[in-house]
Amino acid sequence: MMLVIGLFRQSIELEQALAELEKNMIPKEQVLVTFMDKKNNEHKHMPHPFEIGICFGTAAAVIGATCGFALTLGPIIWGLIGAFIGYWIGVGIYFFINKGKSSSPLLHEVTVIIQCKEEQFLHISNLLWKYEPLSIGHHPQ
């Protein structure tokens, strides 16, 4: 016997791969699907730096465009300058407040372990590779 181990991201391709596996005579009792958690995998309320950037950028663009009517360069240029500066102030504030707190990216990985006969191995690994796995390993039993 053989164990084939595939690592996937959560995606529609994962489901295509599993559906194909069942079609190709691997009963679902021989498939182990495990959703991998990270520490603090909970859906966080913490905003992404991009969100804070957009918030500040929007405010600064409005202020820039407003004041721009009284300034030499005019509202369009001051609006754009405001958006740019505001965005980076927002991102800066985010990193200032969250100093030292590093967050690893959430990959939402899924491990799929399949038990099959040795002669099926090549077929199954070819099948899995069609559906964008992160990596595939195997182990003879």
Next chain:
Amino acid sequence: MDIQTRHPLAKISVFGITQLKPHNPYMIAWWSAVFPGFGHYLLNQYTRATMLTLAEVSLNTMAHINEAMIYSFCGNFERTTLVLEPRWALGYLTIYLIAISDSFRTALYQNKLYHLALFEHRQTPIVKIFPTEIQYIEIKSPILTALYSFFFPGLGQLYNHRYGLAFYAMLWWWIYMSLSKVHHAFIILAHGHLQDSISLLVPHWLLFMPSVMGGSIYHAYRTAIEHNHLFRIEQRRYLTKRYENVKLQIFP
């Protein structure tokens, strides 16, 4: 017999995906302050949000809020007082502030509903086919949708399958562009005629544009993240259930 879910997590309709999701209430209040209605769009209360945006544009126009903003930010307080229309300004202020606090309160309550819905959630259909539409939950790219809305507000919503809001936003962007003459001023500016470009602009309509663009980018970005979150919850529940009777032996 199926017991009806008291707290459903999401619904797929012909208009797109409507879902309960965790909110940061301060973020919601902030977007309501940027443009009344935008907070409610983030809360997926699309009908009232649309009416609030219509109220904002018409009341702002009648009360001359944008012009007053320009004068007061430039330090010209006398003209601010002159330009404001008292008949509309006080009502505008009331609606503006209540819209902020209403969206904040709703965000707090929806967080509780989301908490319960997550416990109750069993299964959501992920594809629905209608005579005129196909709607489904898919993994989306938050950055790509933000970029779409940056190029033309509304396109990010189109990417997120919210075509009603998408075309509403695009229509308004065309209106803002033509009434503020920003596209014309931009071309003149690109040719180096700074003064001509400034005098061509219509301040009242120009001042809506940064808020609308920022709001559209943020809404598109956030919606893509929430769709991804819903996709993952649903997939995890479904596949965990489907493969629960596993008989494979790792150590035979």
